[in-house]
Amino acid sequence: MTMRLRTLVFWSHLGTGVLAGLVVLMMSATGVLLTYERQLTEWAEQQYDVAVPDNAQPLPVDAILANFEKSHPDEQHFEIRFVNRPGAAVIVWAGPEPFLLDPYTGAVIREGEAPIAEFFHFVTRMHRWFALDDTASFDAARAITAYSNLLFLFMILSGVYLWLPRVWRWPILKTKLFFNNKARNAKARDYNWHHVFSFWALVPLFVICVSATIFYFPWANTALYAAFGEAVPLREEHPEHDPQLESGANAISNEQLLVHAKTHADDNGASDWYSIWMEVGETPGEARFYIDRSLGRRPPFAYALILNTQNASVKEVKRHDDYSPGDQAWGILRFLHTGEQFGFVGQTIAGLASLAACLLVYTGIALAWRRLVSPWLRKSRAV
Template sequence: MKKYSFRKLINDIHLWLGLGSGIILFFVCLSGTLLVFEEETKALFTEEFQVDTTAGEKIPMDELHEKLKGEGDINAITLPAKADEPYLFSIKTDPKQRRGSTFYVDPYTGNYQKEMKSSLDGFFMTMFRLHRWMLLDIEIGRPIVGIATLIFLILSISGLILWFPKRIKWKNLKPGFKIKFSANWKRINHDLHNTLGFYACIFLVIMTLTGLCWSFTWYRDAGSAVLGTKIFGNRGGGPKVHSALTPDTKVLSIAEILDVANSELPYNGQIRLSVPKTPKEVYTLTKNDASGFSPVITDKLVLDRDGTVLKKELFSEKPLNVRIAALIRPLHLGTIYGTFSKIIYFLACLIATSLPITGTLIWWNKLKKKPQKAQSK
């Protein structure tokens, strides 16, 4: 009787957990693959808003602000790093709106247009709900996806262990790095599962470790305890800062506030400015360095309405644990290094989508071999 080895245990865990969760993981990974380039795909099916850079000088920000106020309450203004891109005004056109609508504004002509709905909006919302909740009620779908994600983490680690041969020598390791396309389809299928799974493994582990933060409160709390800082702690903008100005204090215009911000953060980059609506509210501004490699890393300023700097947060000066917690979302979405990381995540998700299929075929082929061996005996 053969000894039940540790490797056999890992193989059985990998096999049965994979078979049990395969259909759910297939749909979660497929929807995740499609969501990686959601914005870029939707942009292909909507008319691009054109900025006329030949129209002369940019219109002063305060004039644009006054003009757009006619559409509703302005929540925030986004100023791009590039001169040929439109300003984005987030405006509550209806008091019932939670986030407001986005208006594209040409800073040279003053022309503006409300964001056009894409014909793919409904499709991608379905993909989002499939990815997060398997199209079920949140209370039912969230734990199902969460448990499947935990299983996927175990599958990724156990798969990596099984990738290594029993005897670790270069001649034994070498076949695991390539797909033998000259072999029969069973061998090719095995290599697709084994080799592609190995290359995607590190990215799949990152996706599962970060994705679980949305599935389980206990996991998010445990992660916060390990990091020593709250994950998603800045949701809602963090602690509120109130203006300390007296009624007779001279307040600055939005253009002057932006000048203060650019002097505090003296580099070219995209700015997002939250606009105060009451005398007690203040300006909150984030800025991304256009020369940096990551489009999601931002510095933050909180400014009173007279231009006083109430708070200044430079991402590079934050403790490592705070920086890691702030990057949970971009690490999961693949946006951390822009298009470069999104391409890698797209390929990794595509491989992840194929793993339940190739894994099931490997099991099925082995299953068919057993009766043949029994008959030969």
């Protein structure tokens, strides 16, 4: 009975690998490329830092916005990112495009995103749906990556069963845990590598696949929230912009609101903030801030702050712990997927796991080729 089960699991594992292997390879390879996306993008932005003029002060937020309101008269919603570094350029999003500004003169240094950011956007789209953005292909491409991820999850679970040695002896176990430099041939080497990489990458690959399943499938997302007794939250809807309502000037200037946000950060354990996002014009009477002590994408190190634009009073403070358990779980899984939940170390582990997945696909396909195709080719040549 055990042998029959093992045979069934083996052929299911092999067939699934042949079916989804190339897609898994694509997702894994792009995952490797995205490992240090945040750090590399931030490094590229630092190349636009400007020299700090003597006795100069950065332009007030209101002066920056006044310039953009002239060049973008139809745009009511602006997002501004300030980095806590002397000479760091200011990023302003006005509509779909970002603008990089000299913080002291307001001059536009760059329009649009940096080439490296555009590269990572392409890799991300490739990772998720083969970068097929047109409507006709998008749904099919996304379905292929979604179900390939599910098949990979099955391969991980079935691989655990197949990895277990039939006889628990150290000489046998050692060949499944460590590289064997004395492998007799390429087949033995690939067999050894397949077992070694699958063991050491098991946990991170399992987490990556489970978290991706929640992103891809509504039923998985629903199950996550249901585990905490919650329903999936509805997408937040913002009121439409009313020019009559928005025409009245704020009693507090945007620069003063930013100063209040910085003071709030100083008084609440975030004096070492790395960046502050300021959002104006989205909701009348509100200025929204996102104060982040990390490079980004680490919820425990950031919080949202909403100030009243009439008197600078605090309307809401929302930290990671203030979200519902379901939202917190979703956020944790989101950043476990990339490893960013644990910072640079977590990203490195996720990147190495993705690299291991590439090698698992390679060794798996090589072993399948030798088992399924090579005998047939030998028979064909013999005839």
